[in-house]
Amino acid sequence: xxxxxxxxxxxxxxxxxxxxxxxxxxxxxxxxxxxxxxxxxxxxxxxxxxxxxxxxxxxxxxxxxxxxxxxxxxxxxxxxxxxxxxxxxxxxxxxxxxxxxxxxxxxxxxxxxxxxxxxxxxxxxxxxxxxxxxxxxxxxxxxxxxxxxxxxxxxxxxxxxxxxxxxxxxxxxxxxxxxxxxxxxxxxxxxxxxxxxxxxxxxxxxxxxxxxxxxxxxxxxxxxxxxxxxxxxxxxxxxxxxxxxxxxxxxxxxxxxxxxxxxxxxxxxxxxxxxxxxxxxxxxxxxxxxxxxxxxxxxxxxxxxxxxxxxxxxxxxxxxxxxxxxxxxxxxxxxxxxxxxxxxxxxxxxxxxxxxxxxxxxxxxxxxxxxxxxxxxxxxxxxxxxxxxxxxxxxxxxxxxxxxxxxxxxxxxxxxxxxxxxxxxxxxxxxxxxxxxxxxxxxxxxxxxxxxxxxxxxxxxxxxxxxxxxxxxxxxxxxxxxxxxxxxxxxxxxxxxxxxx
Amino acid sequence: xxxxxxxxxxxxxxxxxxxxxxxxxxxxxxxxxxxxxxxxxxxxxxxxxxxxxxxxxxxxxxxxxxxxxxxxxxxxxxxxxxxxxxxxxxxxxxxxxxxxxxxxxxxxxxxxxxxxxxxxxxxxxxxxxxxxxxxxxxxxxxxxxxxxxxxxxxxxxxxxxxxxxxxxxxxxxxxxxxxxxxxxxxxxxxxxxxxxxxxxxxxxxxxxxxxxxxxxxxxxxxxxxxxxxxxxxxxxxxxxxxxxxxxxxxxxxxxxxxxxxxxxxxxxxxxxxxxxxxxxxxxxxxx
Numbered sequence: 001x002x003x004x005x006x007x008x009x010x011x012x013x014x015x016x017x018x019x020x021x022x023x024x025x026x027x028x029x030x031x032x033x034x035x036x037x038x039x040x041x042x043x044x045x046x047x048x049x050x051x052x053x054x055x056x057x058x059x060x061x062x063x064x065x066x067x068x069x070x071x072x073x074x075x076x077x078x079x080x081x082x083x084x085x086x087x088x089x090x091x092x093x094x095x096x097x098x099x100x101x102x103x104x105x106x107x108x109x110x111x112x113x114x115x116x117x118x119x120x121x122x123x124x125x126x127x128x129x130x131x132x133x134x135x136x137x138x139x140x141x142x143x144x145x146x147x148x149x150x151x152x153x154x155x156x157x158x159x160x161x162x163x164x165x166x167x168x169x170x171x172x173x174x175x176x177x178x179x180x181x182x183x184x185x186x187x188x189x190x191x192x193x194x195x196x197x198x199x200x201x202x203x204x205x206x207x208x209x210x211x212x213x214x215x216x217x218x219x220x221x222x223x224x225x226x227x228x229x230x231x232x233x234x235x236x237x238x239x240x241x242x243x244x245x246x247x248x249x250x251x252x253x254x255x256x257x258x259x260x261x262x263x264x265x266x267x268x269x270x271x272x273x274x275x276x277x278x279x280x281x282x283x284x285x286x287x288x289x290x291x292x293x294x295x296x297x298x299x300x301x302x303x304x305x306x307x308x309x310x311x312x313x314x315x316x317x318x319x320x321x322x323x324x325x326x327x328x329x330x331x332x333x334x335x336x337x338x339x340x341x342x343x344x345x346x347x348x349x350x351x352x353x354x355x356x357x358x359x360x361x362x363x364x365x366x367x368x369x370x371x372x373x374x375x376x377x378x379x380x381x382x383x384x385x386x387x388x389x390x391x392x393x394x395x396x397x398x399x400x401x402x403x404x405x406x407x408x409x410x411x412x413x414x415x416x417x418x419x420x421x422x423x424x425x426x427x428x429x430x431x432x433x434x435x436x437x438x439x440x441x442x443x444x445x446x447x448x449x450x451x452x453x454x455x456x457x458x459x460x461x462x463x464x465x466x467x468x469x470x471x472x473x474x475x476x477x478x479x480x481x482x483x484x485x486x487x488x489x490x491x492x493x494x495x496x497x498x499x500x501x
Numbered sequence: 502x503x504x505x506x507x508x509x510x511x512x513x514x515x516x517x518x519x520x521x522x523x524x525x526x527x528x529x530x531x532x533x534x535x536x537x538x539x540x541x542x543x544x545x546x547x548x549x550x551x552x553x554x555x556x557x558x559x560x561x562x563x564x565x566x567x568x569x570x571x572x573x574x575x576x577x578x579x580x581x582x583x584x585x586x587x588x589x590x591x592x593x594x595x596x597x598x599x600x601x602x603x604x605x606x607x608x609x610x611x612x613x614x615x616x617x618x619x620x621x622x623x624x625x626x627x628x629x630x631x632x633x634x635x636x637x638x639x640x641x642x643x644x645x646x647x648x649x650x651x652x653x654x655x656x657x658x659x660x661x662x663x664x665x666x667x668x669x670x671x672x673x674x675x676x677x678x679x680x681x682x683x684x685x686x687x688x689x690x691x692x693x694x695x696x697x698x699x700x701x702x703x704x705x706x707x708x709x710x711x712x713x714x715x716x717x718x719x720x721x722x723x724x725x726x727x728x729x730x731x732x733x734x735x736x737x738x739x740x741x742x743x744x745x746x747x748x749x750x751x752x753x754x755x756x757x758x759x760x761x762x763x764x765x766x767x768x769x770x771x772x773x774x775x776x777x778x779x780x781x782x783x784x785x786x787x788x
Contacts, residue, residue: 331660352579361666374661378680387667387675435665 004173004207008047010040011058018043023246026233027173028205030197030233034249035237037425037452038466041211042087043178049084050075080107081174085181087211093140096154099153100136103160108349111156113158122196123152125188146318147184155193162200163358179441182217184317184333187482198225205231210338215455217256222255226393236454239409239424249477254455254481261462261487266308268472275443275474276305276341276364278328283336284303289320290476292496303495305443305474310465312477312489315497318373319477324370324497325445328353328476329366341443361388364443369451371432406430406460425452431460445476450484462488514781522774529763529770537759541733545763548728549624552701554630555724559697560636560690567642568678575642575650593640601637601696605704608633616720623722630722632654633698641696645689649682684786688779695775702726702768729764737761 005024010017018040025031025048034042035041046052050070052059059066069075086092094102103116120132135145145153158176165174182190194217197208210217221232236249265271280300282289291303303324313373315321326332328339330352337348341363346354370372375384385399396398396416404411407430420428429452436444449465450458466488469475479485486494510517533542570593577585596604612629615621621629650673653659663671679688705726721727730735737758744751754762782788 326660329660329664331664356663360664364664365663365666366661368657368661370657373657375657376662376676376680379676383680387662387671388665392671432661438648439665 006048007060007062008044009058009060010043010047010052012056017057018047018244020044020237020244020246023048025175025207025209027207029231029233030201030208030210030228031233031235032210032217032249033235033237034212034215036239036427036454036457037213037429039239039244039424039426041237042179045179045209045211046084049082049175049177050079051084073185075389078173078175081165081170082176082207083158085154085158085176085178087179087183089147089154089184090140092154093150095140098137098139099145103136103153103157104260106162107164108157109221111163111418113165115163116156116160119156119163119196120152123159123189123192125192138297148186148189148317150186151181152189152193159196159200161478162206165206166200166204166426174206175209176206177211178205179211180213181210182212182214186314186316188316190214190217191224193325194220194225198228201231202228213450213452213454215458216258216479216481218254219258219483222251238454242315257455257459258483258487261484263310263488263490264466264470268308268470271306271308273307274304275307276476277327277339278305278324279338281336281338282324282334284320284323284327284329284332284334286501287320287499288383288501289324290498290500292498293492293494298496301495303485306475306493307474308469308472308492310469310475310477310489311495312479312485313495313497314478314480314482314485315499317480319367319497319499321497322447325366325476325478327425328445329364330359361439361441363441364445365439365441366435366445367436367447367449369447371425371452373426374432375399375420375428375435378419380417380419381423381431382416384431385438388435388439403431403434406434406457406464408456426454426457427478430451430457430461437464441473443474443476445478447478449477449483450479459486479494515778515785516781518774518781520778522771522778525770525774526767529766532755533759533763536756537763541760544723544728545760547765548723548725548764549767551627551722552698552724552726555627555701555722556697558628558631558693559634559638560693562632563642563693564637564686564690566635567646570643571646571650572670572673573682574647576670593643596637597640599637602686602700603701604637604769605634605700606707608636609704609708613665627722630701631697634700638693638696638700641693642686642689646678646682647687649685650677653677653681658696688782688786688788691775691779691782695772695779698725698768698771698775702729706730725764725768727766729761729768734761736763738765 004027005022007021007300008023009019020040023044033041033045043052047059047061047066052064052066054070061069091097092324097105117129120136121127121129124132135149138145140150158178162176182193185193200206201208218234222229225232232251234251236247237244239248278291279302280290290300292298293301303311303313313321313324323332327334327337330346330350332347339346341359344358379387381403382394382396382399386394388394396413399415400411400413403415407427420431423431429449433446433449436446446465449461453461462484463473465477477485477489510520530546531751533545570589574586574593575588577583577589583754599607612626612633653676658676659672662676663669701724703726705721705724706729708721709727709730729738737754738761740750740754740758741762742752
């Protein structure tokens with residue numbers, strides 16, 4: 001195991017979940033692993049770290065049984081020295097313990113208090129100590145902390161373990177796995193995490209595996225940490241016909257692509273006509289939401305969704321971007337709000353009937369953030385599209401043709417009969433997006449449209465969005481992927497959401 | 502076509518128990534064919550099939566009533582300012598407040614009153630009996646449907662369908678009840694079948710005491726319950742007790758007291774099998 005090269009086979013009953021040969025990690029380097037959702041990144045890394053349950057899954061590591069692998073001294077020492085940050089922070093945190101108690105569980109207890117405080121202060125961007133003290137006293141559920149705060153607590157745990165490794169004399173290889181460590185963080189906090197990681201790495205190298213969909217990390221590393229570029233490895237899990245493989249990912253592919261991105265101008269006659277306007281000062285859950293242009297300190301303004309324009313709404317994680325989208329779509333009632341569709345004014349008193357009659361699927365539609373939750377997992381691909389037709393009849397060949405536009409590999413007609421739950425995360429996300437695209441509504445709200453997509457698929461989706469804009473549609477984008485959307489949206493159409501109170 | 506996988510059937514307890522039930526019934530029939538007199542066997546067959554028919558019919562009626570009430574409750578809640586919701590919910594709660602066995606007995610009283618003035622063919626009577634039983638059972642399925650709808654309404658998938666302009670009626674029926682709840686509903690239907698068999702047997706036994714001087718058990722379709730209440734069967738059951746003092750009499754139970762023993766066995770064995778099938782099904786599908 002010294003070369004960190006693995007053949008991994010994982011089966012659930014008769015179904016093969018993963019079968020990959022030569023999955024290799026570069027020792028004492030920071031390995032970035034990309035690839036579409038559901039391709040197996042998390043499960044492979046869990047298998048390597050010895051976290052799978054052999055009673056539930058049939059796992060073979062390098063052709064041998066998983067029990068044998070788990071008993072290897074190298075694996076035991078990897079678990080003792082290293083740390084695994086799970087993708088979903090809520091599932092990792094114990095709801096019965098305060099955040100402070102969890103930060104000091106097990107071997108994490110032996111880290112100096114001063115180190116813990118410096119880690120937390122760093123990850124929170126120098127927030128005042130009173131705020132942090134109060135935060136650490138809360139339990140993970142039900143309302144506080146936010147997703148981003150939970151994620152930073154997990155990162156703080158990992159950094160405490162890293163500190164222990166740095167202070168220790170152990171020469172054994174330590175592996176730190178971060179599964180989507182920045183999924184709930186905005187760019188500022190993501191960069192603070194990377195800064196701390198590199199700082200620690202420079203003190204004494206260790207092996208890191210960062211699983212991510214955030215390709216803009218490449219730019220961040222390239223722009224600010226070029227001095228350690230030799231220690232950075234970019235890899236990608238790729239699906240071919242019947243198998244998956246680990247390929248080197250060329251950072252130039254992303255950097256060149258992002259460099260070429262420009263906003264487009266729609267040439268249609270009514271370009272710029274406001275189709276929806278949301279007034280600043282929405283009151284919901286005891287908070288006040290306001291919109292600002294160019295930066296948070298600028299005066300409040302109304303959010304305007306215009307024909308033939310892309311509009312980008314950004315904010316810190318947990319500020320309420322998705323809530324705004326749901327308010328526009330009439331899915332959440334605010335205590336106070338005012339918006340208009342064309343000339344029709346809508347307030348918090350407007351009944352749901354209005355959206356049902358005039359908006360949903362007619363003038364506006366919305367792509368939800370998580371395809372897993374937005375699609376009926378037990379429906380087939382064809383049934384998802386059948387539901388959109390009034391008579392529940394569609395031409396399967398036409399549907400397949402539309403889906404094919406978003407896929408690289410040639411799809412067989414049997415793909416339409418596949419249940420959604422059997423698709424990969426990236427495939428689900430493309431179906432999720434296409435469902436709203438085929439409705440061809442004037443307004444389209446897209447909440448994190450690039451979630452779970454690999455670079456090629458993200459590229460296709462961006463092209464589709466631009467094409468839709470050129471056709472004169474209004475698109476409201478919500479995403480924390482600032483690097484991409486800052487490029488394809490005109491600066492005057494970028495709004496910042498502020499949450500106060 | 503789905504075929505029974507005999508290799509794995511031991512681990513699929515629902516299928517295993519369905520097979521055991523079928524095999525048990527067949528063996529009992531074979532035994533009775535040889536040792537039970539022909540008129541008693543005919544009566545037993547009729548009682549069994551009548552019970553089965555009422556049970557299956559109850560499933561159909563309960564399912565239809567449950568679906569209708571679930572739809573009415575769900576859609577009346579947010580529409581027409583909820584004016585239909587309150588009376589509907591009150592009516593449903595009124596039915597809920599009546600103990601099932603009592604409600605069905607009251608229903609039987611109505612049938613009895615009706616039969617005092619008119620004559621009805623056996624199939625019509627069985628339909629009527631199934632309808633009355635359904636009236637006091639359907640809430641079990643209706644509650645399950647509303648619970649499933651309530652669960653999925655909180656998820657993004659329900660809202661995502663809405664914003665795509667998919668009618669709520671379609672999402673609820675196709676996506677939630679059919680695609681995501683058929684296993685739960687089917688399991689409930691198996692339980693309803695078991696419950697119906699139990700209720701028919703209990704009530705028909707009670708009814709056999711007599712509800713009216715003009716209408717008696719002979720006016721009602723013969724079921725396992727009413728057959729158990731017959732004097733021959735009662736004597737057969739009592740014979741089980743006499744084996745406690747005279748163990749050598751035990752083999753005679755299966756030769757000379759077959760009618761009562763067969764009826765009792767059919768009731769107990771069917772209820773046990775249905776329970777096992779339902780339990781195995783729930784485990785297989787991780788309900």
